[in-house]
Amino acid sequence: MCVENERGEGQEQSRVDDVDWIRQPLLFRVKTRKVAVITGGASGIGEATAKEFIRNGAKVIIADVQDDLGHAVAAELGPDAAYTRCDVTDEAQIAATVDLAVARHGHLDILYNNAGITSSSVGPLASLDLADFDRVMAVNARAVLAGIKHAARVMAPRRAGSILCTASVAGLIGSEVPHAYSVSKAAAIGVVRSAAGELARHGVRLNAISPHGIATPLAMRGFGDVLAWADAERLKRVIEEDMNELEGAKLEAEDIARAAVYLASDEAKYITGHNLVVDGGFTVGKRLNGQEQSRVDDVDWIRQQFLLCVKTRKVAVITGGASGIGEATAKEFIRNGAKVIIADVQDDLGHTVAAELGPGSAYTRCDVTDEAQIAATVDLAVARHGHLDILYNNAGITSSSVGPLASLDLADFDRQQGGEMPHAYNVSKAAVISVVRSAAGELARHGVRLNAISPHGIATPLAMRGFGDVLAWADAERVRRLIEEDINELEGATLEAEDIAKAAVYLASDEAKYVTGHNLVVDGGGRSRGVRPMFSSGLADRLFSSSASSSKRLEGKVAVITGAVGGIGKATAKEFVRNGAKVIIADIQDDLGRAMAAELGADAASYTHCDVTVEADVAAAVDLAVARHGRLDVVYSNAGIPGAAAPPTLAALDLDDYDRVMAVNARSMVACLKHAARVMSPRRAGCILCTASSTAVIGDLAAPAYCVSKAAVVGMVRAVARRLARDGVRVNAISPHIIPTALATRVISETFPAASAEEVRRMVTREMQELEGASLEVEDVARAAVFLASDEAKFVTGHNLVVDGGFTVGKDLLRNPPSFA
Known part of the structure; x- marks a missing residue:
């Protein structure tokens, strides 16, 4: 063949024999x-x-x-x-x-x-x-x-x-x-x-x-x-x-x-x-310092336009809101108490949806390729309701250019701008994620959160047209079956527009008040067990209250939580019980554990001693849940330790400390994954959560051993998610940023021994944070865990939900920026 002749047959072998090969250009x-x-x-x-x-x-x-x-x-x-x-x-x-x-x-x-x-x-x-x-x-x-x-x-x-x-x-x-x-x-x-x-x-x-x-x-x-x-x-x-x-x-x-x-x-x-x-x-890597905040302390232009008002109903604009994901989200927002402006170019559909949703919604024509129309839609929301709290950029089109690259229609690519899916569509969606990452840091400094949602295939009208173009040989029923079954990894689950709508409600709510710059990927899914209505208490409760919704989103579920006696684990146990779950508290702090179980109530919680570095203890905690309640729906592998303070150089790294940290933070999570899957896979249902960290996303935030251990956690989630998906089991990670718990305060004090208690508090609550007007609390992580454990997230798996206020999305160009820059 001509290619073989051009490359030179036997060329590779000649390198072994010819000691001078590397000198050749x-x-x-x-x-x-x-x-x-x-x-x-x-x-x-x-x-x-x-x-x-x-x-x-x-x-x-x-x-x-x-x-x-x-x-x-x-x-x-x-x-x-x-x-x-x-x-x-x-x-x-x-x-x-x-x-x-x-x-x-x-x-x-x-x-x-x-x-x-x-x-x-x-x-x-x-x-x-x-x-x-x-x-x-x-x-x-x-x-x-x-x-x-x-x-x-x-x-x-x-x-x-x-x-x-x-x-x-x-x-x-x-x-x-x-x-x-x-x-x-x-x-x-x-x-x-x-x-x-x-x-x-x-x-x-x-x-x-x-x-x-x-x-x-x-x-x-x-x-x-x-x-x-x-x-x-x-x-x-x-x-x-x-x-x-x-x-x-x-x-x-x-x-x-x-x-x-x-x-x-x-x-x-x-x-x-x-x-x-x-x-x-x-x-x-990214250094921890407070210099980013000083640059924008005198600027409040965005906050004036994006007021977080807790006494009035939230106002949302949804582009592409007349059908598909947009329509489902409009309905979910209305159901949860919001006022919605539906912005679309499908006038008949838009008016029909608005009429169906009642006086809390209105339709306006908006061609999103025209900036003036987008501006007018935003201004309409403010003029009609006095403020705008949520903008959901949902409008999109598929590509009609589905052939090989050589036949790509660049005019079609221009319309998109802005696997087997058309290249123009893929590139346009990659650009969307980049917009989120690029802009989230700036907006965070003004108290505005910016996130993306990346769904897998849903049989919306848009998707049916898009896949129909790619699979011209298939009739409508075959296209629908392909979207809902053939490209789905997880047995027994079908992704629906309502699932994306519920993800949007979570990200728009105050429960996600510290999630920004994030891409929530909804592409896997657990075995559907009858998804319940969203929230009976309405968006006013979800978006305006610092407490969780009173709806029982985990009703009937049984959970094991490791490291549950303090910090994130304790907050999650309380939130799970409040949402209807029965909880096994697994820890090594026996007195605190028993007291906590008594506080939560004998019917709702029980305590068991569990050293997560001992596999038999992990297995026993899992078996206890099944023996006591007949099933296990959620395992939250949360136990962790910080390890020693960061050494001055890697040459001084204490490998014994590294081994301890890895044993608790990484190896134990493998044990939890193993034994949770052991009882969940035969039932073809279940959810496994793992606490990772923002240090797993970007380096130089903590001691090397801790960073490596948390990166290993995220790697594990990604490594096992697809296999478990085939058994109907979902697995996700949560990566919180630093929270002012007693543990975190102690670690920072050890890292900066010369700092006063007030300086340490300021470092944790201010200088290590990006998001203006919000402080990360253990309850925020607990609510993220509730969302991921619930049927609302039934199609989210293999995902790392980063709860960091936008900290990991940006980095200053200069190591030591001048104060006047």
């Missing part, structure tokens, strides 16, 4: 020299990559709009380089560039989608320029997809090729980078993840590279807009030093170029769908 280890197109190739990372590719034996087409620079670079690189003008926002020019490479050299092996721009919209969200957003997305996201499309067009028939895309750490973690840029780069990563599977089946690899800040001309302009107070020299130092985590190293364009050479070469022949992060460890 990476791109020159084949009989035919590789041909590459690099967009944005006239400067910065693109120029460095062009030079590195030439050095390694490739032929390069430099594609850019900087004609003078492009011609100069091509002349400098010699006869193996050529320049062509290419505006990547114009698909025809991208296609022409790809065709030029094939016409000139006979084939195309590498396309590097590197062209990009920064955003000039650097203020608060309220001043975001959507025209600027569109420009950034056109270059940084849409053009990436266009490049992939046309590269695939010529690579797929040859069943060989490598496509690279420049993303950014801004697409991975929130920061002070303009929102448009962050979203565009997350979308680029979404493109890679969406398209890599298809291309892999044609022998074409697709990867992203996410660099940290480099002092390229583009970066200097972008950071200059963000840091208007800094001169050029200060900007350069900010990028190269202040933002750098890795001691003794400086990121340069050549480092990214070498990463590109590796990914483009046959050395990386089995790497695809990957995002190679080149950031010196920047995205793995």
Whole structure:
């Protein structure tokens, strides 16, 4: 075959025999020299990559709009380089560039989608320029997809090729980078993840590279807009030093170029769908300090518009509210006491739904592609009710472009903007999650929470049309069966629009008052046992009260809670009992445990001694629940210890302490999972919860042993969730941020021995928090546990519910930001 001939038969074996193989240029280890197109190739990372590719034996087409620079670079690189003008926002020019490479050299092996721009919209969200957003997305996201499309067009028939895309750490973690840029780069990563599977089946690899800040001309302009107070020299130092985590190293364009050479070469022949992060460890950690708060103490513009009023009914706007998930959510909100504005373009349906729901609802026409109509809808809510408490951005469309990438209709992609699902749809939803991550940090500082909900397939009219386009051979009944059964992991459960509506009620309520920047994934599910009506007490109770709803959401369920005598465990036991469950309190603090069980009542609670490091104790606690109550519905593996304070260096890490922490915090949860599954799987029903931590999401928040143990918990949940789903058992984690419990206060005191009691209290309650106007309490975590344990969350599994007030979604760019920045 031609591909085999090109790669060189027996090439791999020759490496073993030839001690000099590594000295050969990476791109020159084949009989035919590789041909590459690099967009944005006239400067910065693109120029460095062009030079590195030439050095390694490739032929390069430099594609850019900087004609003078492009011609100069091509002349400098010699006869193996050529320049062509290419505006990547114009698909025809991208296609022409790809065709030029094939016409000139006979084939195309590498396309590097590197062209990009920064955003000039650097203020608060309220001043975001959507025209600027569109420009950034056109270059940084849409053009990436266009490049992939046309590269695939010529690579797929040859069943060989490598496509690279420049993303950014801004697409991975929130920061002070303009929102448009962050979203565009997350979308680029979404493109890679969406398209890599298809291309892999044609022998074409697709990867992203996410660099940290480099002092390229583009970066200097972008950071200059963000840091208007800094001169050029200060900007350069900010990028190269202040933002750098890795001691003794400086990121340069050549480092990214070498990463590109590796990914483009046959050395990386089995790497695809990957995002190679080149950031010196920047995205793995976040320091605890109070400096983020000081920057916005004098700004209250958002809080004035998003008043949290506890004496009046909440007001919600739901886009796409006339059908499907939106309609179900409108009904659930009304049922729980809210006033709702249904915003849609389906006028007849919208008026009908509003009439059905009664005087608490109203319909308004709103085309969400028109910013003015969105603004008018928000203003309508305020004019009619005096305030707006909840906005649910639910409107969406599917993609009609369902063929291979080479036939992708970019006009359809534009409509989407904004697996087997159409690429445009996948990318648009990845961009939505990025919007949440990008903006949540800023909004948190003004007391506004921002979250996403990611449902699996539901047989709504929208989904039926979308899947019908993908599966043109299937009739309506077959499409419905595919959505409700074939793509479902969990036996006996069907995801319904009402399940998403109930998740929305939870996230909109005060029970989730410390959940922000989170993506609640509703894609698994437990065996349905007759879902009860939502809440009899109404949204006024749920959203306005600091106490839980009085409805019995866990009526008839039996639960075992480890570490239940204090802190989160104690609060959860009380909340479970209040919601109708019977609870086995499992702990090693016998006197406190018996007293607590007596307080909760003999019919509702009982205590058993359980050292979670002893598997037999865990098994006995599970068996006690079954023996006493005939069943076990919920196991909450909550027991944990903090371990010793963080050592000054990893070289000083006490591995004995590490072993103890891992035994209690990680190994014991395996035991709980094991024995809970032992009794739940035969019944094909049950829910297992595990307390993780915000330290599992982002590093550098606690001692290494504790961080590792909690990351292991989240890893375990993800590892077992799919298998247990097939037995009707759901498993989820809850990752709370620091709570001012006695345990947490003691740990902070040990970590900062010079701090006074008042300073420790302020650190825990203020300086380590992001969300203005709220304090995380054990009851908040308990209510999250009630939600996940209840039938309201019957399709949530394998999920990590982060309750951190937005702490883990953002990170300052500077390690030590100046106070005037």
